[in-house]
Amino acid sequence: MNPMISRTWLSAVALAALAPLAVAQNFSYSDQNVLLAIRPTAANSSTSSLLMNLGPVSNFYNAAPGTSFSVGSTALVENTFSSLVGLSYSFSAANKSVTSDAAHPLQTLWVSRGRVDPTVQSDPWLDKSSGNLANTATKISTLGSGATTLPAVPGSSGNAVLIPNSDTAHNVGRWIGSGTAGGGSGSTYNGTFQGNSEVTKLAPFGAAELVRADFYEVTPGTADAKYLGYFQINNNGGSTFTAAGVTAVPEPGTVVLAVSGLAALVLWRRRSSN
Amino acid sequence: MNSFSSKVLLLSATLGLASAAHAQVTVYLTGSTAFRSETFNSVKALYGAGLTSVTPANATTSSSKVTYTGTIAALYGTQTVTIKSAFSGSVEGIVNLVGAANPPGVAQPNYLNVDGSTDSNTVADLAFSDVFQDTTDYPSSVYPALGVTQVGVVCFAWTKSVVATPALANVSNISHQQAQQFLASGTVPLSFFTGNAADTGAIYLAGRYKLSGTRLTFSADCGFGANSDATLFKLDATHAPVLDTVGQVGGGNVTTILKNAAATAPFIGTLATGDAATIASGANNLTYNGVTFSKGAVQNGQYSLWGYQHLFAKPGLSATKLTLVKGTTKPADPVKSNGLANAIDTALSTSANNVQLSTMKVGRSSDGSPIFPN
Numbered sequence: 156m157n158p159m160i161s162r163t164w165l166s167a168v169a170l171a172a173l174a175p176l177a178v179a180q181n182f183s184y185s186d187q188n189v190l191l192a193i194r195p196t197a198a199n200s201s202t203s204s205l206l207m208n209l210g211p212v213s214n215f216y217n218a219a220p221g222t223s224f225s226v227g228s229t230a231l232v233e234n235t236f237s238s239l240v241g242l243s244y245s246f247s248a249a250n251k252s253v254t255s256d257a258a259h260p261l262q263t264l265w266v267s268r269g270r271v272d273p274t275v276q277s278d279p280w281l282d283k284s285s286g287n288l289a290n291t292a293t294k295i296s297t298l299g300s301g302a303t304t305l306p307a308v309p310g311s312s313g314n315a316v317l318i319p320n321s322d323t324a325h326n327v328g329r330w331i332g333s334g335t336a337g338g339g340s341g342s343t344y345n346g347t348f349q350g351n352s353e354v355t356k357l358a359p360f361g362a363a364e365l366v367r368a369d370f371y372e373v374t375p376g377t378a379d380a381k382y383l384g385y386f387q388i389n390n391n392g393g394s395t396f397t398a399a400g401v402t403a404v405p406e407p408g409t410v411v412l413a414v415s416g417l418a419a420l421v422l423w424r425r426r427s428s429n
Numbered sequence: 430m431n432s433f434s435s436k437v438l439l440l441s442a443t444l445g446l447a448s449a450a451h452a453q454v455t456v457y458l459t460g461s462t463a464f465r466s467e468t469f470n471s472v473k474a475l476y477g478a479g480l481t482s483v484t485p486a487n488a489t490t491s492s493s494k495v496t497y498t499g500t501i502a503a504l505y506g507t508q509t510v511t512i513k514s515a516f517s518g519s520v521e522g523i524v525n526l527v528g529a530a531n532p533p534g535v536a537q538p539n540y541l542n543v544d545g546s547t548d549s550n551t552v553a554d555l556a557f558s559d560v561f562q563d564t565t566d567y568p569s570s571v572y573p574a575l576g577v578t579q580v581g582v583v584c585f586a587w588t589k590s591v592v593a594t595p596a597l598a599n600v601s602n603i604s605h606q607q608a609q610q611f612l613a614s615g616t617v618p619l620s621f622f623t624g625n626a627a628d629t630g631a632i633y634l635a636g637r638y639k640l641s642g643t644r645l646t647f648s649a650d651c652g653f654g655a656n657s658d659a660t661l662f663k664l665d666a667t668h669a670p671v672l673d674t675v676g677q678v679g680g681g682n683v684t685t686i687l688k689n690a691a692a693t694a695p696f697i698g699t700l701a702t703g704d705a706a707t708i709a710s711g712a713n714n715l716t717y718n719g720v721t722f723s724k725g726a727v728q729n730g731q732y733s734l735w736g737y738q739h740l741f742a743k744p745g746l747s748a749t750k751l752t753l754v755k756g757t758t759k760p761a762d763p764v765k766s767n768g769l770a771n772a773i774d775t776a777l778s779t780s781a782n783n784v785q786l787s788t789m790k791v792g793r794s795s796d797g798s799p800i801f802p803n
Binding site for chain 1: 529532563567610612613617653658660671674
């Protein structure tokens with residue numbers, strides 16, 4: 156996903172009204188696509204959730220360090236919800252189909268985690284066993300694949316779907332909610348995940364509020380999950396992703412040069428003082 | 430009345446009689462294959478001596494496409510009745526009836542004409558399904574609610590493969606919590622089932638594709654979630670387990686995996702009891718929550734891995750076509766009618782694997798829901 160794609164999306168949404176005869180298209184989803192789920196809490200009167208496909212997760216873990224780009228469609232959020240107050244955002248992806256990628260084994264998850272202090276990175280999720288992660292991977296994958304039976308929002312190129320809360324089979328809370336059979340506040344994927352993946356926006360449109368959620372890669376294992384960057388929920392309801400910055404690690408050649416230089420400097424000072 | 434008027438009246442009467450004599454009823458059947466055999470037998474029983482042709486002539490109880498024609502005097506008098514069956518899967522049948530777009534990679538089956546040519550129609554009137562409409566991704570909260578008649582009970586069993594090594598003697602039971610995990614991860618250490626920590630090798634899950642009623646029933650009954658994306662495995666050309674990202678189209682494909690004695694790893698598969706009976710004559714069936722499958726255990730409520738066989742009708746289906754299912758007597762309980770529902774119930778009386786609805790002492794309100802005494 157890149158800014159160009161996002162702009163194209165916006166244009167497509169705007170053009171939708173001019174193309175009433177466009178052929179209906181279902182929501183599209185493939186394994187390892189990032190899903191942005193925006194669902195109303197009790198503080199929001201909306202009767203539907205908005206699910207957006209943000210494209211392959213590789214676009215996020217391969218993003219150049221420090222770069223930012225917008226994701227999804229701001230216009231869709233604006234058109235769907237009359238208020239941002241009480242909307243919960245979560246970002247997730249799962250690998251349920253690829254066994255050949257050693258860096259991202261089967262059942263790898265990519266899951267957001269809200270920041271308590273928006274300027275400070277959250278504690279990372281923990282890697283878990285493959286069997287443990289498989290349960291959450293199932294929920295994420297089913298949320299996306301189940302929605303492919305529903306008509307996409309016209310003009311979204313199949314990348315967005317509105318799911319009524321009354322749709323018992325597909326509603327977002329059914330698959331990501333904290334209850335063991337769905338629903339409930341917070342998103343622990345029916346109690347299968349180690350914590351809440353959602354961040355909730357409390358301020359209305361236009362009000363200054365910094366809301367951020369970190370994005371982690373959770374692989375089978377026992378280490379900390381890998382930090383990929385963070386999503387920012389903007390005041391207009393849109394989102395941007397900023398890839399993790401560079402942690403400067405000198406290359407061996409650089410280290411050798413630096414040490415040699417330092418040694419030469421010490422030698423020169425000794426000679427000078429003699 | 431003059432001569433001309435008499436002739437006109439006579440001609441009108443003749444045309445009317447001719448029209449009645451040539452009125453035809455054609456009913457299209459699709460959906461689950463689970464009751465394919467019972468349908469074959471019960472449709473033939475309904476026609477009785479009025480059956481004039483079966484296409485193809487060598488059709489059997491396991492044929493997916495069969496067209497029958499003739500008269501069913503008890504339901505339609507002298508009208509010619511043609512029943513065209515083309516089975517696919519439970520969810521495909523519901524997709525067809527609610528008029529939803531086919532899921533990617535799925536095409537609705539077409540039917541055979543009496544002369545063996547292909548009927549261009551792919552829109553069904555009736556569809557069999559192992560699961561309730563609301564269990565599928567096409568629920569009545571989103572799509573048209575389908576009229577339904579329950580015609581029997583279809584039963585399922587977890588079944589282990591025939592590999593000699595490792596020994597699977599101690600793999601004998603699966604609880605519904607184990608089943609949830611097994612469906613999510615698709616592979617677990619053998620010790621997960623044997624209880625022996627030394628059994629560190631893996632055992633794999635083989636199962637059906639997402640539109641299969643078998644898959645939905647297994648997933649619903651153990652609490653995994655009927656439409657949840659399971660992780661499945663199959664065998665590659667070297668008989669080694671590999672990820673199966675689609676799932677097997679038929680129960681026969683799962684039995685092929687389980688029967689492969691050259692497989693390099695053991696499997697457990699999800700099967701209808703009819704298919705499970707073809708593996709070691711049912712001896713490889715696991716107990717489920719400690720209960721062995723038997724018709725009595727289903728009828729009385731001990732064994733929960735079963736579902737109703739539903740016969741769904743297209744919205745707005747004509748009363749004439751519905752008569753095929755509910756008969757002309759139209760009792761409150763269709764299995765007591767003189768239609769297809771009753772014929773299937775009768776055909777099930779000799780089944781070793783599925784159960785007559787009329788003999789059930791228990792019921793349930795949805796797939797995987799609590800079982801209550803009737």
